[in-house]
Amino acid sequence: MATAALIASGCVAAQAAPAAEPAAPGTFTLDILDINDFHGRIAQDRDSAGAAILAGAVDTLRAANPNTLFVSAGDNIGASTFASASQKDAPTIEALGAGGLDVSTVGNHEFDRGFKDLKGRVIQSYAKASGQDGADFALGANVYDKATGEPALKEYAIREVNGVNVGFIGTVTADVPSLVTPTGIKDLTFGNELEAVNRVAKQLSDGDTTNDEASVIVVLSHNGSENTSCGTIAAEKTTYGELVRGASEQVDAIVSGHTHQPYNCEIAGPTGTERPVVQAHQYGTTLGKISLEVDEASGEVASSSTELLPLAIKDDADEWVYTPNKSVTQIVDTAITESEKVGNQKIGQISADILRGGKEPGSDRGVESTLGNTVADIHLWATSNEDFAGAKAQIAFMNAGGLRADLLYGKDGTVSYKAAADVQPFANTLKTFDLTGAQIREALEQQWQPNGSERSKLQLGISDGLSYTYVEKAPRGEHIKDITFNGEPLDEKATFHVVANAFLAAGGDNFAAFAEGTNHADSGQIDLDATVNYFKSHDVVAPAPLGRAMIAGTDWAKVELSTTEAEAGEDIKVTVTGLEEGAQITASSFGGELEITDIPAADAQGTTSFTLPIAEGTEAGDYELLISLVQRESISTIFTVVATEPSASPTPSESASPTASPSPTQTPDASGESTGSATPSASATQTDNGNQNDRDDLAQTGFSASWIGIAAGAIVLLGILLLLVRRFGNKNSH
Template sequence: MPAIGRIRTITLSTLTTAALVAAGCTVAQATTTPEADAESTFTLDLLDINDFHGRIGASSDSAGAAVLAGAVDQLRAANPYTLFVSAGDNIGASTFASASQDDNPTIDALGLGGLDVSAVGNHEFDKGFEDLIGRVTDRYAQASGGDGGDYTLGANVYEKGSTTPALPEYALREVNGVSVGFIGTVTEDVPSLVSPSGITELDFGSELEAANRVAGQLSDGDDANGEADVIVLLTHNGSESADCSTIASETTSYGELVREADAQIDAIVSGHTHQSYDCQIAGPDGERPVIQAHQYGTTLGKVSLEIDEDSGEVVSSSTELLALTSQDAEGNWQTNYPANSTVQQIVDQAIADSEEVGSIEVGKISEDILRGGQPSGADRGVESTLGNTVADIHQWATSNENYGGEPTQIAFMNPGGLRADLLYGEDGTVSYKDAAEVQPFANTLVTFDLTGAQIREVLEQQWQPAGSERAKLHLGISEALAYTYLEDAPVGEHIQQITFNGEPLDEAATFHVVANAFLAAGGDNFTAFAEGTNHADSGQIDLDATVNYFKSHDVVTPAPLGRAVLAGTEWATVTLSTSEVAPGEELEVTVSGLAEGAQISASAFAGTTEFTDLPAADAAGTVSFTLPVGDDVDPGDYELIVSQTQREDIVTAFSVVAAQPTATPTPTESTSPSPDFS
């Protein structure tokens, strides 16, 4: 598909002068170049979103598509010289109302809600390239009434083995006589983020090279290849940090992009990492706005560019992040803008259409089953009960008595494939919709063989390559597998001991494993999975496997944490009142060096004595308890094991010694008093 740009014109003779400040707005930094005559300038406002992920319905801090469109309406009314743009991932990993209908409601809502242009994100490739340039592009054209390619900009996406653009590289808009060009790029890591089978005919090149190449083209004076007075980069890439100084100096491909993108690029709108930041960062020719507007329609970014009408030059800029929702005094979420009624109808219909199938009960849970981090889902680099539970489900699905293939022994689950928690709610009921929102990608389960050495390599690859968006991605693992690790270690030396069914993993042996199709193909930089042998489609979709698991279990309990344990026992000190104790006596135990409020457990005598309800550590980081030694305990050497979730056990030895017999008094002869003859 050739790179094409289309000009849409915005011309209005007057501007509305009313000032609007949304609740929760925070004004960031501004930069100014030498001032132009105030009467010859106008303000171009760029409203931006990223990582919307089909959140069409309102939920807590996610405002929903109707309020998002309503906010754009209100801000356009304040300044008609306004464009609404996206940095990608509008669809994919969506909530059930959208995902159950192939994200068509999201495309319709954004198109009718006034979205002008969008970069393509990695999730736009979830259903493959042909779906993207066919159904998705056509749907955007139908909803917006314009060119659908303007919503899939990707200047660094090429036909395989060439530098021929596979997607439109840029789109043009004319605002008050000034040409505004938007260049779209997407993270070069797309091949590791989507199923390889859907992008076999594509290459993903350098964002920096593509951005600078197209920026040069748009400013070379040749009308035949498109010209723009103002250039904006929409990049589906971002920083893991929300700190502007950190972003300005980070040694990642994104840091390089924001610093070295062509001086003709006046602003950079980012996505992918779901962060909130609005910065002014130095480029080749002074500072320029760099912004990312969080995720899921919680926030609307705003870049204001003051433009000289005669020259088309940007003379100053400022940025804001506008909260679309806020909490009242009772903690209830409320929207900060009115809903767009047309988009609300789309949302209502989509929700209604999804409710019938989504409301079917599939099972029950005993308590919340959560993703990693605080709040849940915030950290993909830590172990989670949901990750381990889903791994257990996948392993069960490919090993139970109804499974016709070779039973698997181990399962793995990637944290990025978990998009919602399973919450207990009122009675633990899990609906089809709840299950679908956890794993919305409809991945097939793939079985294959790995050696023990390859399993070690897989676990090492949780620490991602230098320059990756996330430093670590923690895999959920099924019950039989466990390991200890060092967080700070050289590459290839993080994983310490690995056990399988409680015994050291035989690294020369071969194990039959299962993972979703994304992981099995080496997604998320887990290349060792792709190097396995005998890959085979199990014939099961991850959602179907989950539903069947719930049907086969009366109540599903969360898989425990602690399958991955931080190596080392320096996290606490265990002190015994004595190292030797007799049956019937007691040991006083003190555990110190803990964080205040930390919970521990303990056991002794091969688990026959357990302490599972010890008090939390006090302000000094100490927990004390008494270990009774029964009268019937045989003399010998024993161990006290002190445990904390996700840490290596501390084992302290003590001895039970035979009780000393009670001394029997030695009888003495009675001395009769001598008779008194006095």
């Protein structure tokens, strides 16, 4: 897919040992081969060619044209794969040095372990591997010592080719302070690239041989465009757009990096003359090639052309087009062997793929991802479990740019130490600190990046318990709407103990709200260790769900009920329209006691339906039906359960009423209150089981004693009749 994309953007696949085009009389062809954002991809993996094939391609192209230089636009190391990262990227530095890398600008990731490590170990390692000035591995004309204002890195490097001096000016995005842990670069400042380029270009073109001169000048900028359209790049209002349009006319070509995009353009400079502007994708998938026709006498560039060469390609015989460099192959093999000693250890298991954001995982850092939320959950667990000695964290945040690989289920869900390390390769310490609810809102707002940033939005992974709704297109500072924590509205006056990696905690990626928190403390854990311990403490790790960040509003669908009133034991048919085809909704009701998850996906018309059952015994009253779609605010619909209509009274059984018994009478007693007795009749009241009421007491009367015998006889007769009625009544009522 990557190769197809590159071809679609104008890439031309290189052939083995291509013959150099003949130069015009009095000129020669200077080929500049370039990479950017290699990120320690030393081993061949899918579209990443690996260091050996990369070096082999350079060998092949140098053989075709000896007037060739091999350069990089930065981020050679850092965010690397495990074979390199497990050894502090020493294998990558050695492989690039042995593979003939002539010059490189510094990228933001060269500062991952701090400026001291870059100036010492990194530069010295390159010098040893390449046999050249180690400082040429990390040019940085816009990197200054904070105390003196003087350049802190070498500003340019010069190579002589066919008697002509070729100067390379290196710069890095001024956003570095927001991209690396600030403590590692606390003594540095990062200035404007355009100013630095024009200052150095003027020096190299002023005719003063005491301060170096260069006839051909190439800028190596670790900055780039998010676009691949040359017209868009030429007009964009970013610091990079200013650089490509405003760089001095003495600059003959611009090699870019940082944004991991493939493009090869001709863009006009300040006087209208067009010059090459290229970026060679990422990870060693592609080799950029700028060909300059240079006048042998004056050193002036007469013409230019560009192309992007896919590297991990094979010929019709299924052989690599570029033969791997043997020396670099040995370096890579040794590095892999060393890393595999620990990398193959199983640390845990997952139940499904856990992925970064975008249609192609990792392609979009501006959307919610299962991996971002999962890593946030891991960091929260690491700083809140019973073995953690510090103050327990309540909320965790994770930056999308810190996630460099996905966790894939594979055959059985096994997660190796190497796989975990590939996800978070920066060895960041976890920091805990306090934020108010208002600062949490501010941090969530800062997902929408400042104007001019390389990416317009950087989505935070957030831990379980925190959720919010947002409006994508809203004025700055007004994107975030409702925020909840553990199901309740977030108290913006309260203080919460949170955790993030050291990069975020210090305000990285322009999340200044985190740096403004209080009581920052080192948890004593790095992100990789936290991940390993989490997996060891959980039998199986499932992907954290999407939907902690939800688009505000409930107009994404329409809900219709077959009736809004129903009795217990009845069903209500629910129809949902206005969905996208294939959308999968869920429903819940009765305070969450009823969950409906097997609703059919929306059809081509965006419609689906299901049955809402009302259980027997449900109390009468109003209830809420919630219709949910991942990453959408739930739609609430009210329906009423009405009381069940009482059934008709049972028909009493037929029996003859005693005629000899007197009618009920009421006679005042001594207190003046009336007392009554009821004699049985055909309409005697029935109990629920059909038995007639036979427990009436005799009335008290004022008759004389002479009537006692008669009354007693009547009572006996009445009792016999009642027994007969009860017996035959029971038979008739069953």
